[in-house]
Amino acid sequence: MARVAFIGLGVMGAPMAGHLAKAGHQVTVYNRTASRAADWVERHGHAAAATPADAAEGAELVLACVGNDADVRSVTTGPGGAFETLAPGAVFVDHTTASAEVARELAGRAAERGAGFVDAPVSGGQAGAEKGQLTVMCGGDAGDFARAEPVIAAYARACRLMGPVGAGQLTKMVNQICIAGLLQGLSEGLAFGQKAGLDGLAVLDVIGKGAAGSWQMENRGPTMLEGRFDFGFAIDWMRKDLAICLEEAERNGAALPVTALVDQFYKDVQRMGGGRGDTSSLIRRLS
Numbered sequence: 001m002a003r004v005a006f007i008g009l010g011v012m013g014a015p016m017a018g019h020l021a022k023a024g025h026q027v028t029v030y031n032r033t034a035s036r037a038a039d040w041v042e043r044h045g046h047a048a049a050a051t052p053a054d055a056a057e058g059a060e061l062v063l064a065c066v067g068n069d070a071d072v073r074s075v076t077t078g079p080g081g082a083f084e085t086l087a088p089g090a091v092f093v094d095h096t097t098a099s100a101e102v103a104r105e106l107a108g109r110a111a112e113r114g115a116g117f118v119d120a121p122v123s124g125g126q127a128g129a130e131k132g133q134l135t136v137m138c139g140g141d142a143g144d145f146a147r148a149e150p151v152i153a154a155y156a157r158a159c160r161l162m163g164p165v166g167a168g169q170l171t172k173m174v175n176q177i178c179i180a181g182l183l184q185g186l187s188e189g190l191a192f193g194q195k196a197g198l199d200g201l202a203v204l205d206v207i208g209k210g211a212a213g214s215w216q217m218e219n220r221g222p223t224m225l226e227g228r229f230d231f232g233f234a235i236d237w238m239r240k241d242l243a244i245c246l247e248e249a250e251r252n253g254a255a256l257p258v259t260a261l262v263d264q265f266y267k268d269v270q271r272m273g274g275g276r277g278d279t280s281s282l283i284r285r286l287s
């Protein structure tokens with residue numbers, strides 16, 4: 001069992017840290033809003049620290065799940081950040097969905113302290129975090145990954161090293177690019193079926209078993225027809241992720257015309273007041 005720190009007890013981080021405690025690791029948590037850390041300690045025991053630096057002190061593994069690039073920089077290299085105390089030989093694991101660039105930058109800063117860095121964004125959403133069944137896409141040195149993986153296993157269904165630092169974030173970008181186009185196609189198909197006067201559930205039942213079937217069709221198709229959009233992963237987060245994809249494509253020369261268009265469609269839904277709705281609410285523009 002390891003001595004670990006967990007930074008960021010949000011929708012994803014709080015249950016992930018909870019699984020670490022359940023697995024028997026010695027956990028010190030930090031959350032910017034201290035009351036959330038106090039609530040977590042009341043539920044799970046263990047300890048809360050006043051700063052990321054205090055949490056990271058003496059930890060073999062420091063894990064984080066915050067919002068975006070700026071937030072990751074703030075809890076690592078900012079004042080009171082974890083890199084002030086990150087021990088030589090320790091590994092910092094970042095579960096935030098962020099850019100590959102920030103991963104490479106922070107890996108360099110960690111290396112200056114003799115510590116490792118693994119970028120490890122996740123998919124599986126709030127339900128996956130609560131059930132301890134996330135998919136974790138990692139980038140880093142094989143030795144650092146080998147030390148992190150047994151701890152990450154507390155909340156992962158799958159955890160795979162995809163390549164050097166940044167490769168985890170790049171893999172997550174592929175995931176988000178695939179989801180964006182797929183959800184727009186699903187929205188158009190379902191809205192077309194409604195306008196054509198078809199029974200939407202019957203359509204899903206028939207075509208879902210064929211070549212058009214997907215996780216989104218099976219799980220979100222019926223709820224899209226019902227107009228229910230409270231499934232956790234908000235459009236505000238998705239637009240942050242798509243901006244990261246579009247910036248990376250500028251760098252590597254990939255063409256993302258559909259992703260760029262769907263990003264603008266998500267902007268429309270935000271303007272309709274739907275920023276906290278989940279990603280399947282793209283259909284709201286069409287019905």
Ligand SMILES: NC(=O)c1ccc[n+]([C@@H]2O[C@H](COP(=O)([O-])OP(=O)(O)OC[C@H]3O[C@@H](n4cnc5c(N)ncnc54)[C@H](OP(=O)(O)O)[C@@H]3O)[C@@H](O)[C@H]2O)c1
Binds near residue numbers: 008072123124126
């Ligand atoms: N929710 C999902 O379904 C999902 C799925 C896959 C990936 N993700 C990714 O996972 C990450 C976290 O998502 P979430 O849904 O858990 O978000 P969330 O509920 O908003 O939680 C964000 C956490 O980060 C902390 N934080 C943000 N900025 C900070 C800063 N500058 N300094 C210190 N702490 C800061 C927040 O602290 P406070 O409590 O003080 O606000 C909170 O603990 C995001 O990158 C998201 O894209 C989310």
